[in-house]
Amino acid sequence: METNVTAMAQQQPFNPWAIPDSFTVYHFAPEEIRSFLHPHWQTQKAPHPMVYYLFGILYLVIGTVAVGGNYMVLRILGSFPSLRTPANMLVMNLAVSDFLLMITLLPEACYNFFLGGPWQFGDLGCQIHAFCGALCGYSQITTLVLISYDRYNVIVKGFNAAPLTFGKASAMIVFSWMYALGWSVCPLVGWGYYAMDGMLGTCSFDGLTTNMNNKSHILASTMFLYVIPIIVIVGCYYFIVKAVFHHEDELRQQAKKMNVTSLRSNSDQQAVSAEIRIAKVAIINVTLWIIAWTPFAVVCMLGTWGDTSKITPYICELPVILAKTSCAYNPVIYALSHPKYRECLKELFPWLCIVVETKKSSKHGGDNQSTGSTRTEVSSATTQA
Numbered sequence: 001m002e003t004n005v006t007a008m009a010q011q012q013p014f015n016p017w018a019i020p021d022s023f024t025v026y027h028f029a030p031e032e033i034r035s036f037l038h039p040h041w042q043t044q045k046a047p048h049p050m051v052y053y054l055f056g057i058l059y060l061v062i063g064t065v066a067v068g069g070n071y072m073v074l075r076i077l078g079s080f081p082s083l084r085t086p087a088n089m090l091v092m093n094l095a096v097s098d099f100l101l102m103i104t105l106l107p108e109a110c111y112n113f114f115l116g117g118p119w120q121f122g123d124l125g126c127q128i129h130a131f132c133g134a135l136c137g138y139s140q141i142t143t144l145v146l147i148s149y150d151r152y153n154v155i156v157k158g159f160n161a162a163p164l165t166f167g168k169a170s171a172m173i174v175f176s177w178m179y180a181l182g183w184s185v186c187p188l189v190g191w192g193y194y195a196m197d198g199m200l201g202t203c204s205f206d207g208l209t210t211n212m213n214n215k216s217h218i219l220a221s222t223m224f225l226y227v228i229p230i231i232v233i234v235g236c237y238y239f240i241v242k243a244v245f246h247h248e249d250e251l252r253q254q255a256k257k258m259n260v261t262s263l264r265s266n267s268d269q270q271a272v273s274a275e276i277r278i279a280k281v282a283i284i285n286v287t288l289w290i291i292a293w294t295p296f297a298v299v300c301m302l303g304t305w306g307d308t309s310k311i312t313p314y315i316c317e318l319p320v321i322l323a324k325t326s327c328a329y330n331p332v333i334y335a336l337s338h339p340k341y342r343e344c345l346k347e348l349f350p351w352l353c354i355v356v357e358t359k360k361s362s363k364h365g366g367d368n369q370s371t372g373s374t375r376t377e378v379s380s381a382t383t384q385a
Contacts, residue, residue: 021045025198025313029118036123038195040208040308047199047313049116055199055317056113062324063106069331070099076335076344083340086169087150091335093173094143098327101136105129105202105324112201119200126203130194131184133204137323138180138225140330144289145229146172147334152236156243183221192217198313202320205296207303208311215304226297233289237282285333292326295319 025041026034028049073095077083108129112120119126153161187194192214193206205221206214296319303311335341345352 019046019048025200029200032122033119033196033200036126036196037200038206038208040311041198041313043309044198044312047117052113052117052199052201055201056110058321059106059109059113059324062321062328063102063110066098066102066324066327066331067106069328069336070095070102072345072349073331073335073341074099075348076341079348080344083344086164086166087147087154089166089169089173090143090147090150093176094140094147094334095331097136097139097143097176098330101133101140101324102327104132104136109202113199117200119196119203126196127188127194130203130205131188133202133323134184134187134194135180138183139176140326141225141229141293142176142179143173145232146176148233148236148285152240156239183225186217186221192221197320198311198316200313202317204320205300207300207316208308210304210308218300218304222297222301226293230290230293234286237286241282288326288329288333292322295322 023046025044025046026037028046029037029041074092077088077092077095108121108125112118121129150164154164186192187206190213193209194203195206195208196203205218207218299311299315299319302308336345
């Protein structure tokens with residue numbers, strides 16, 4: 001009998017990427033982490049061991065770009081006092097949130113994946129890892145909502161807007177961290193859970209336990225940290241785009257009454273219209289936010305309120321990767337793409353060969369300043385959005 005089995009096995013073509021279906025995540029996990037591994041992973045086929053090294057490279061690339069980009073933002077704001085405006089304090093807080101998220105999560109994730117996948121830091125380390133991710137991630141979400149509201153306030157309301165002061169900006173930053181702390185500490189004190197992800201290299205929200213304690217936590221956090229924020233962000237950018245379109249239409253009507261082609265200079269006429277620029281910026285901001293956080297909401301809701309069997313190791317890891325990717329492009333979207341930041345970036349890091357537009361405005365003038373007078377021009381509005 002054994003001879004026949006051996007002969008049949010020898011006739012099969014060799015495939016180094018093929019692993020048996022019986023090789024589950026639970027079987028792949030070492031004994032020391034099986035005690036806090038969710039029972040769901042006893043039935044899910046484990047990824048090929050080589051995949052863990054590929055994830056390690058991916059995390060290393062994301063982390064390097066994110067840490068570098070957010071460091072540049074913080075370095076610019078620390079080196080040029082003229083950029084330390086109330087609105088830029090929110091941008092700085094966003095960079096701090098993203099920077100801390102990368103510093104607290106990426107080292108152990110890369111370490112685990114480059115060692116072949118299994119978690120190396122025990123149950124306590126898993127809880128701390130997940131808590132740090134939730135704290136910094138929630139702070140990022142809240143800060144993006146506050147930035148959107150500030151831009152809505154100063155662009156749409158114009159002179160009628162109450163200017164953002166340093167006191168208000170500081171209060172917003174404190175609120176963002178306290179709000180994030182309140183939600184992220186919940187699983188540590190009994191409402192909801194943190195758990196190891198299916199790839200065994202990271203820990204985050206428990207999107208598999210179906211008792212009412214965890215289901216209510218997932219539902220509440222999805223509502224207050226995904227649904228409501230996305231409504232606010234989409235609403236703010238909708239009214240920003242609407243206000244800019246209305247402003248441009250007024251300029252065209254005024255030019256028509258004066259029998260001129262445009263009220264703008266020749267260089268402004270040759271540039272892309274303000275409506276198109278503001279619409280592009282709004283669409284990019286909203287789309288990237290949705291891409292970053294929708295998978296977390298969908299996977300957690302599917303695992304707790306829907307069909308748990310559909311949650312595989314790869315599906316479980318997808319939200320973790322996309323959320324961390326946001327830390328890489330946030331500094332570009334909200335800071336480094338703005339003209340004043342680019343001028344400072346070129347001065348601090350000339351080896352980057354940054355190309356900046358030549359303007360007559362004073363060098364290193366405060367970009368993103370939340371004062372009504374700086375919002376009456378559409379060009380200022382497009383820079384802010």
